[in-house]
Amino acid sequence: MSRHVAERKDVVAMLAEIFREHGYDGTSLSLITEKTGLGKGSLYHFFPRGKEEMAEAVLADIDAWFRTHIFDILRSSEDPDEALEAMFSGVDSYFRQGRRLCLMGVIAASGAHDRFAREINGYFTGWRTDLAATLVRAGAPELESTALAEEVVGGIQGALILARSLDDPGAFGRVLSRLRARCLNAPAG
Amino acid sequence: MSRHVAERKDVVAMLAEIFREHGYDGTSLSLITEKTGLGKGSLYHFFPRGKEEMAEAVLADIDAWFRTHIFDILRSSEDPDEALEAMFSGVDSYFRQGRRLCLMGVIAASGAHDRFAREINGYFTGWRTDLAATLVRAGAPELESTALAEEVVGGIQGALILARSLDDPGAFGRVLSRLRARCLNAPAG
DNA sequence: GAGCCATTGTACCAATCGGTAAAGAGTTTA
DNA sequence: TAAACTCTTTACCGATTGGTACAATGGCTC
Numbered sequence: 001m002s003r004h005v006a007e008r009k010d011v012v013a014m015l016a017e018i019f020r021e022h023g024y025d026g027t028s029l030s031l032i033t034e035k036t037g038l039g040k041g042s043l044y045h046f047f048p049r050g051k052e053e054m055a056e057a058v059l060a061d062i063d064a065w066f067r068t069h070i071f072d073i074l075r076s077s078e079d080p081d082e083a084l085e086a087m088f089s090g091v092d093s094y095f096r097q098g099r100r101l102c103l104m105g106v107i108a109a110s111g112a113h114d115r116f117a118r119e120i121n122g123y124f125t126g127w128r129t130d131l132a133a134t135l136v137r138a139g140a141p142e143l144e145s146t147a148l149a150e151e152v153v154g155g156i157q158g159a160l161i162l163a164r165s166l167d168d169p170g171a172f173g174r175v176l177s178r179l180r181a182r183c184l185n186a187p188a189g
Numbered sequence: 190m191s192r193h194v195a196e197r198k199d200v201v202a203m204l205a206e207i208f209r210e211h212g213y214d215g216t217s218l219s220l221i222t223e224k225t226g227l228g229k230g231s232l233y234h235f236f237p238r239g240k241e242e243m244a245e246a247v248l249a250d251i252d253a254w255f256r257t258h259i260f261d262i263l264r265s266s267e268d269p270d271e272a273l274e275a276m277f278s279g280v281d282s283y284f285r286q287g288r289r290l291c292l293m294g295v296i297a298a299s300g301a302h303d304r305f306a307r308e309i310n311g312y313f314t315g316w317r318t319d320l321a322a323t324l325v326r327a328g329a330p331e332l333e334s335t336a337l338a339e340e341v342v343g344g345i346q347g348a349l350i351l352a353r354s355l356d357d358p359g360a361f362g363r364v365l366s367r368l369r370a371r372c373l374n375a376p377a378g
Numbered sequence: 379g380a381g382c383c384a385t386t387g388t389a390c391c392a393a394t395c396g397g398t399a400a401a402g403a404g405t406t407t408a
Numbered sequence: 409t410a411a412a413c414t415c416t417t418t419a420c421c422g423a424t425t426g427g428t429a430c431a432a433t434g435g436c437t438c
Contacts, residue, residue, distance in 0.1 A: 006385085025214035026300030029426060040427080041386050050427065101298060108354040109290060109298045111215030117356070124354045150351065151364050155340070158347025162339065165297040165313045167306070175340050218396060229397080230416050239397065 006038055008046055009061075016058045020103050024055055024112035052115065055107070059119040062103055066123065069094075074130040080138035081184060087131070088180040091156060098163035098172025105157040127153050135183065152179045197235055198250075200225060205247045209292045213244055213301035241304065244296070248308040251292055255312065258283075263319040269327035270373060276320070277369040280345060287352035287361025294346040316342050324372065341368045 014036045019027050029051065033039055047053040070087050077083035095102065107113060108120050128149045135145035159175035203225045208216050218240065222228055236242040259279050266272035284291065296302060297309050317338045324334035348364035 022300035023212065023214060023298070025212060028424080030424075039387050041388080041430095044427075045385060104354070105350050106298045108350050109212070109295045111211035113353065120354045121356060124351060128355075147363060147367065150360055151344070151367050154347035154351035154360070154364050155344050156347065157350045158343035158345065161294050161297050161346045161350075162313060162343035164302065165293070165309045166317075167310060171339055171343070174336060175343050178336065178340050217394080219394075228417055230399095230418080233397075234415060 006036075006042060006046075011036060011038065011043075011046055012057050012061050015054050016061065016103060019055060019058055020101050020106060023110050024051075024107055024115075025110065027051070055112075055116065056119070058103065059107070059116060059123075063119065063123050065094075067126065071126055071130045074134045077134075080134045083134050084138065084180070084183050087134075088176060088183075092173065092176055095156075095160060095172065096169075098160065098169035101160050101164060102157060105160065124153060138183075148182065152183060155179050200227065200232075200235060201246050201250050204243050205250065205292060208244060208247055209290050209295060212299050213240075213296055213304075214299065216240070244301075244305065245308070247292065248296070248305060248312075252308065252312050254283075256315065260315055260319045263323045266323075269323045272323050273327065273369070273372050277365060277372075281362065281365055284345075284349060284361065285358075287349065287358035290349050290353060291346060294349065313342060327372075337371065341372060344368050 015032065018032060018035050022031065029040060029043070032043065032054075036043075043054070044050065047057065070090055073086050073090075074083050077086070094100075104120050104123050107116050113120070128146070131152060132145045132149035135148055136142055140148065155175060156179070159172045159179075162175070163169050163172040204221065207221060207224050211220065218229060218232070221232065221243075225232075232243070233239065236246065259276050262275050262279075263272050266275070283289075293309050293312050296305050302309070317335070320341060321334045321338035324337055325331055329337065344364060345368070348361045348368075351364070352358050352361040
């Protein structure tokens, strides 16, 4: 039987897309087996606690990606403006120019929120903190930085929902570029 | 048997809160019967097409509320600044200072999106259009108005998700007041 | 090449899913 | 008062849910 041996990280990547598209409650095991080609046996071998553990793995994977590709750069880059540019371009490509939703936001807006509250909170808190610190380094006042960071992190989520709702991915890019301009002009404004 | 006779609009109001909190897929009929106290018979008497019709009724109800309490005022008010103030204060109280999610956004971010795409699109399109027109009347250039309207409508959705994610309803008010200031200063800026 | 063990497919489970059927209770109309 | 109508309760349906058990299958090591 044991024909195609799956890699755990490939499975996690597939799971991410499924959860993103159907939400947590909308993702059934039969849908997962269908989309991944893996039977329940394989799935429960990788994730003994079932669906909940699958979602946890996906969220941890996403969290790790953002920490290494976005947050760390915000913190470690010498030039804060460069770091901000990198963040916005990284975000734009991660979310496929508005064609992809944020799973953190998807789950935050769903009934499954309570189950993953810690993961979601950590993600948004981390982003807000690191972005605010970068804005301070870029010359913005402390108070304005935290407020602006909050507006940007939230604004990205809203732009994704808006793009999906209007069936117009371009709306994401338009909002994103406004947020970007605001960050790069923050010290002056 | 027929003891407690329910009013349809009361049922719709209860359904709205249930869908808001659990999402479309997370809301089961047994949960509905539990929270509303109505049996399946009553539910199917009001909504013969079942769960989908219940959600449609709720979305139509929400759409109507926003059209009469927010969009119409944006369009009909003589003083555009006053209309903008009314919109922001209306939104703040509707979403209970960030403690309540937007069902349109909740469903847009879920797997049930396709089923209700028309309703969701109409809601966001209407809001964006009427807000942009008001901003023009308030003296902002046409191009800036549409872009700002998009940013605000999306920003509200994002602020709701952020508030829920951070477990800090106050984040909603903070972002909202920034968006408000941007609208009221738009003509100058 | 024998054995081992991670990995897999399949069959199965109780519980719950959304939805239907039908008959009873309460109210209105004639 | 008797039929007609509205609304509700209860029991039930097949399908699907998330999850378990287990035997079979390979690639691997010794």
